[in-house]
Amino acid sequence: MTVLDTELRPPEPSRGIVFWRRYRRNRAALLGLFIFAVVVLMALTAGFVDPGDPLRRAGDPLTAPFVDMATPLGTDQLGRDILSGLFYGARISLLVGVVATLVAIAIGVIIGALAGYFGGWVDDVLMRVTEAFQTIPNFVLLLTLVAILGSKIEWITLAIGIVSWTAPARMVRAEFMSLRNREFVDAARNLGVSNTSLIFREILPNALPPIIVYASVIMALSILLESALAFLGLGDPNYASWGNMIGQGRAVLRTAWYCAAIPGIAIVLTVLSFSLLGEGLNDALNPRQKQ
Amino acid sequence: MKLALPPILIYSLRRLAQAIPVIILIMVGTFLLLKLAPGDTVDALVGDMGGADAQFIERLRVEYGLDQPVWVQLWRYMEKLATFDLGWSFVYEQPVATVLMDRLGTTLLLMATSLSIAFTVGVALGAIAARRAYSLTDNVISTLGLIFYATPSFFLSLMMMLLFSVKLGWLPVGGIKTIAGFYTGWDHVWDVALHLIMPTAALSLIYLSFYLRLMRSSVLQVADLDFVRTARAKGAGETRLMFHHIMRNALLPVVTLFGLQFSTVLGGSVVVETIFTLPGLGQLAYQSVIQRDMNTLMGIIFLCSIIVVVVNFLTDLLYARLDSRIELA
């Protein structure tokens, strides 16, 4: 034997670097990241680009894009600046996307973790509840929740989170079921680690990668759901949101296409970026599926 | 198996026994949830009428039993439901069962066509993309899939309507048939098909993209499995590999998704049915929510639960058919 097994390999680069290396191999994912960065930047700089209220009257109603440089992307029916709406809308869309996703993931993780970890009747009960939620068409449930709670953006976001948790719950449950009998969990249990620690310290971090990837899907769907609500006139009119802009813009679609089309394209691109981001994350976090 | 019943029947009964608590949970939950909403169906009706005087409103409430405590209302409803009586719709002034049956056909037609198109086309494109992974074909298909996925269905619907109905005049704007057309036989079928093209497209594209992406990764995964290597070592060609070895195994996760998505599609059809004025359950559900038409909404949810249970049962059977590892007997 020439090589001793106890010799260490050269240290590997940090997780972050490895992650980034894997991520950047996917060129589409880089594009996704770029668009996402642009959207985030828009959300952050909204206050600099237009310090005023994006809902105020900024010019003559229905000014076409590139006509008046005070409102470069034109104005809507009430003379609101579309560019400013686009920037402030990025905030709302991201907020809805991120918070609703967090809500959905949080509920999903708790339910899925308990069901998957304990199994037995806990699993049975929790899965029946999950099935019940899954059986009700989620958009109908969303409409019902919005009918109950009203169209405040906070409630809408919460409601979107509430209708989106079943898929992550099932994923977390499946992950937990496969991880709970892994040897490292047994090893930790054998050290005397408590159930709570096993669930949250040992298993959860290992169950997260597919959930993180799926989060990008929820985020995308949340934005689509918010816009569909707004389309049906159930958006929160106190904020400039892309969904609201489309919802109102469609009334003037035939005469002032830009009112709906510009935020529409913004939604398509944002959702697209989430989706590409998700694929990149998948490549980076679950490297088994290699190119 | 000691009982002399055929296994499929026993399995069905077992599934039914599992489904009943879920359905009861759903029904009670929905009932109480809807009761939390401000206002009731009388408010909605009066709003629709353009107003009414106070006695009239009071009388309606008593008539509809809305003056009773919630628990009494719930108990009465569940009692009736236990005999499969879905009650009376105060908004439609018809038995809920009639209201639902009127709509069910359209919805099933729309959902069935959308899902089957999404499924077949998605699976086919996904398989093609996976077999030509990372080529131009794959990139085109994957990009299309992403765009389908990212475009809100209402946006797509409006754009299609603008193009195909208004500008080109090829397709009707909405509805399920030409109303004063009085078509019969194949003309009628053709007429309905024409009306369904755009709604089907609008509804199916996002699911198509789901299936496409899932199928693509599933095929890529299965193609890496050992038995595919075995088949290749046997001298099987790529086509044979695809159809005899990869396809069936790769379809399994897609079939699972299919079962899970059925109720989501019903939700998605709310918007599409609204835009294309298709008299389906999705639109009915939305209307029932904003009209607080408890009985109708409960009926829809009930019907939907049953459909979902049946569809899941069928996908399980299909799954068992596809996956010989699952014993049928």
Added chain:
Amino acid sequence: MKKRLSRLGLAFVGAAALGAPIATNAQEVKTGGTAIIHMISEQRTLNPALRASTGVYNISGKIVEPLIDKSYDGYEPVLATDWSSSEDGLAITVNLREGVKWHDGEDFTCEDVSFTAMNMWKELLNYSSALQSNLESVDCPDPHTAVFNYSKPMPLELFVAAMPDLGHPMPKHLYEGTDILKNELNTAPIGTGPFKFVEYERGQYVMAVKNEDYWREGYPYLDRIVWRFIKDKSAAAAALEAGEVHESGFIGVSMADVERLSEDDRFDVGTKGYENNVAHSTVEFNHRNPILADLKVRQAIYHGLDIDYAIDTIMRGFAKPGRGPVPSAGGANYTDDVKTYDYDPELAKEMLDEAGYPVKDDGFRFKLRHRPAPWGEYTQLWAEYFAQAMKEIDIDVEILTNDAPGFLNGVYRDHDFDTANGWHQFRSDPAVSTMVWLRSGQPNGTPWTNQFGWQSDEMDQMIDDAASELDPDKRAEMYHEIQKKAMEELPVIFAIEHPFISVTSKKLKNHHNTPRWNSSSWYDLWLDE
């Protein structure tokens, strides 16, 4: 802005010229064909004696006829031939048309009127049950004479004005002994009208065919009418353009499309035919809020609203500023000699300062929780404009969006709002419509009534007096006074008066030739195809 505003006038003139039957004589009438009419909402019941709503009349008005209809020349006898009142106003005698048959072949008689009046109009019909609450009996001295007996005087003018909407007799022989509310005929009506009900596909359409035995000889011209339910306004516009629909009434397409289609020479676009169906876009105050109980604040808010701008952008010029509870279409009862509030944000700010509401550190004077009615595009836009305009005078507005029951409940039952907006329809006579906005003592939970916590004994007295005044001139005078007072005290802002707008294919002829055309029987409508 001024240019747009003039459109309203033009539209009326143009439509009037076009609508008068004589003017179309130049063209020969064609018979046959199917008219397809867009309906934005679906009432689901088609019995006008159970539900008073334009959505019902729009369809069933062709199948079931009222005793009296309204024309541009006044009231037009339909199933009634003439009517008179006793001196004391306690009995109204109506002579009925002879030789009229129900669609199932039975004769139409006073028994039908009596049955319907006592069992439906008085008991079950919204709005009508208040109107007919003093109705004691309907006697039938002979098959074609009906005598309405009241316990308190009923002004004949009010009775007649109510009849076009609230005076549809239904066949006694098909309703007697049944549960009226669950009678199948409520969704498949049998009437005396020029069209017979054929089928009702829920969510899709209602179809009616020509009544060959119609009492007006030689009518109707059309073979068939189909009402299509299209909820989405953009889809409706597309259907109009694709020729799949001939008419869309009650602003069934978005205002932008109204404007666009008005420039399309395939369509007649106008407000004619809705003189009986004018509505007000409102701003409603919750006077329980001490800030809003202050008249100065309400006046300041009115000064802060640029009504002309709102008419121009939201209503595309198809409207005019409101002048109180009676619209300009209200005939003799209307006056424009009232206090007005011009757009003047600076003045508004001054008034708010004076009222003791200076701008605070957060940049606002106070905050209003505003509930907009969810009646579609323009109530929504009007709410957003309201919020926009209030911010200009440093009032913060939070809009609370709800669906219809949520809104009605929030405003009219729970009173959980500061301001609200919606629109309310004027039904030819102030006594049966807008007065409920001002009269106190309305039971809690009754929508579109004074649930604002505003109470004025003087106003209540004026309203009661006007309602029972039998002399039309005096009555009109009283309503002028009410309007003046309402504009001074501003319990509600009747901000914009807008008639409804219809988009009609030019293939339809004789359309919009009565002041409640969409609700009328269309016996003379024809299609040039």
Added chain:
Amino acid sequence: MIEQSPILEIRDLKIALPEGSDRPFALDGLNLTVKPGEIVCMVGESGSGKSLSAGAIMRLLPEPHVHVAGGSINFLGEDILAKTDREMKQIRGNRISMIFQEPMTALNPQKTVGWQIDEVLKLHMEGNRAARRKHAIEMLNRVHIPDPESAYNAYPHQISGGQRQRVMIAMALSLSPKLVIADEPTTALDVTTQLQILKLIRELQQEDGAGVLFITHDFGVVAEIADHVIVLRQGEVVEQGAADQVLNHPQHPYTQALIASVPDLAPPPPKPVSTLPVVLKGTGLKKTFAAKGGLLSGKRKAVIAVKDLSFELHQGETLGVVGESGSGKTTVSRLVTRLLEADAGAVDVDGKDLLACSPSELRGMRKHIQMVFQDPMASLNPRKRVVDLIAQGPIVHGEDPEKARARARELLELVELSPAAANRFPHEFSGGQRQRIGIARALAMEPKVIVADEPVSALDVSVQAQVLKLLADLRDRMNLSLLFVTHDLRVAAQLCDCIIVMQKGEIVEAGVTAEVFADPKHPYTRNLLSSIPGRHWTPPVRNTDAA
């Protein structure tokens, strides 16, 4: 014997790996000849490139990432590398066929056995359905499948692992190929089955006169079957020659070291019967699993994993639990640590019944009985640094975190790892190193008993030897008591003082290792012992120690 022309001749074969791999060539200069009727064994540890050579012969390399970069492959005198895809399809399965390692995954789960055999015939043979069916059943007969007719219609999951491998062999040999490539065909099988399969391959190959290229990592198997041996290391041939020559007179140091790593079948001399106290005692342990029924059968069948098991482990002693898969030996390791709840019985650790403890008592008791797990990949939480992994136990039990970490670093040295390893994550280590970390983790608790569940079965033979040596050293130095679960009789022979032989959840034989090996009483034990591959071959005297 007449010198026959070779079936396969590989000259100077080079297989290139994708850029960024740890070496440029997976195989660098492979020379090899397979003659008719000859079994050529290619031996090497993981990563030696032995499986890729099979891929190259079949032209089934995952191109373009991995591709042939030079050399020639001649099959019956024709250049394989010059063939078109079409021609290759004709050759594959027909004239060259392959047997794979994992018969469960190598067969399509969705097709019947018959269909899969029929597929080869359909692809390469003229003849109608009936003729093909007849041929297939004949082949199933030849591989000694009990009921060929019903096996023909069975799905792979419905037959046992050994039968599946027989099906693979039937499939591979059905067209009497000239060359059979067997890629670790018995690695996934139990020892008794393994022997049968090896015999079968030998038997059929002799009947057909085919050449066999047999790829394996196991010198025992080599000793059992090989005519000719090639030893590979890191893509390079270090030694080749006749089997006898290589096995008994290895020339190259690497070969020597590898052979030296093969545990000797001779058990250690029996220790005097221990008088030391019993540290672990199992009494009447029982465990039944509710196996999941089929989709349509609601009832779950009960599978008895362990029934009525009792044993004693004295301090400083190593007790081996030996058995094939399904014997319940792994369940035992989980029961005594209470990672699984037993249905009945008691486990006395240090005089206290572990199974009767309340959850909080249990947590306290756990430090007395620690475990080393089988899978070095799965047993370390990939998201934790090594130092935290080792220190976790003491910290949970109330040790000061700083002290625990310092101790963890010391333990790393004890298991012969550099202290630099402390701050790394598990994926940065090799399998053997990870197993050392696992041992350190168990030691950190200073337990009374260590339960080791197949701790070396996932390791290459040379690494295995080192880890076993470490375990033995630590045991002796620290006077550890070990419960050692293994399927490998050679490993058991080397380490265990006493053994328990299990079959289907029951102890069939127990006793001092040397005695059991020398004179097995139970037929099953005898069968096991006589199935050990290469049992007749005694590795040459170790002239070098395992280093």
